[in-house]
Amino acid sequence: MSNFSEQKITREVVEAFQGTPDPRLKEIMGALVRHLHDFVREVELTPEEWQFAIDYLTRTGQPMADNRQEFILLSDTLGVSVLVDAINHRIPAGATESTVLGPFYVPAPELPLGFDLGHGLKGEPLFVEGTVCSASGTPLANAAVDVWQSDSEGFYDVQLADLPDARLRARFHTDANGRYHFWSIMPNSYPIPLDGTVGEMLRATGRPAHRPAHVHFMIAADGHETLITHIFVAGDPHLDSDPVFSTKDSLTREFSRETPGLAPDGTRVDRPWRKLIYNFGLKPMAARKAA
Numbered sequence: 001m002s003n004f005s006e007q008k009i010t011r012e013v014v015e016a017f018q019g020t021p022d023p024r025l026k027e028i029m030g031a032l033v034r035h036l037h038d039f040v041r042e043v044e045l046t047p048e049e050w051q052f053a054i055d056y057l058t059r060t061g062q063p064m065a066d067n068r069q070e071f072i073l074l075s076d077t078l079g080v081s082v083l084v085d086a087i088n089h090r091i092p093a094g095a096t097e098s099t100v101l102g103p104f105y106v107p108a109p110e111l112p113l114g115f116d117l118g119h120g121l122k123g124e125p126l127f128v129e130g131t132v133c134s135a136s137g138t139p140l141a142n143a144a145v146d147v148w149q150s151d152s153e154g155f156y157d158v159q160l161a162d163l164p165d166a167r168l169r170a171r172f173h174t175d176a177n178g179r180y181h182f183w184s185i186m187p188n189s190y191p192i193p194l195d196g197t198v199g200e201m202l203r204a205t206g207r208p209a210h211r212p213a214h215v216h217f218m219i220a221a222d223g224h225e226t227l228i229t230h231i232f233v234a235g236d237p238h239l240d241s242d243p244v245f246s247t248k249d250s251l252t253r254e255f256s257r258e259t260p261g262l263a264p265d266g267t268r269v270d271r272p273w274r275k276l277i278y279n280f281g282l283k284p285m286a287a288r289k290a291a
Helices: 009-017 025-045 045-061 069-077 078-089 197-205
Strands: 126-135 144-149 169-173 179-185 214-220 228-232 256-258 273-277 279-283
Touching: 045 069, 045 197, 069 078, 069 197, 144 179, 144 197, 169 179, 214 279, 228 279
Parallel strands: 126 273, 126 279
Antiparallel strands: 126 179, 144 169, 144 214, 214 228, 256 273
């Protein structure tokens, strides 16, 4: 019969995983137990606190009314999503930095280049254009470019029950020269959802909740790692306090102010509008082994 002291229990639990057939799973479980036990010892966790944690995680895993994934949001706000991304996406020169997926991604309809994602929604018109290339600069034709963003009030379409179809999200494919372009409206900053367990955590700890305005991109091309990233609006007041820790200088751009007139795609715009130019570089698959 074992007498489990504070230190012995950790050794015993780690030992229980020694027969794990998968070496990587064995490594992960051993490290998880050691760090979790060290955390409990460091803060001298009480039974009441541990019960609260179990209840908190149980509620985090329950479905939300707007179909978002609260566990993704928790991972984001604890900085784990960004850390996992940073470890697994060390990039070569010429490649665009990645960042978190976020909780509001859903597959989007495929639309032709130049389409207006705003579908007449209120907001300042925004024209977005650029190229998708390999990190070496070679244009990537037919790359899949997924785009999604908030509206002018900071809401994603999946949060608005009265929309008849997808808004402010689409999938495009680059042309023969690796170029893409589309119309939208200016995104707005917004507070991350506060009606779930993540909101409880932010209120209890006094943390800010507003994300800076941005447009999401997910770009895939044969022979390259899929890029998941945001492009942030330069000058947004929340750039230095993003609750999911995803802002980066290389992903922050001026959304230039343009006067009424002819846009780059030949569209005549009769009011002030904005323009974003961003050229993406994708990391070749082979580069992952060398990183």
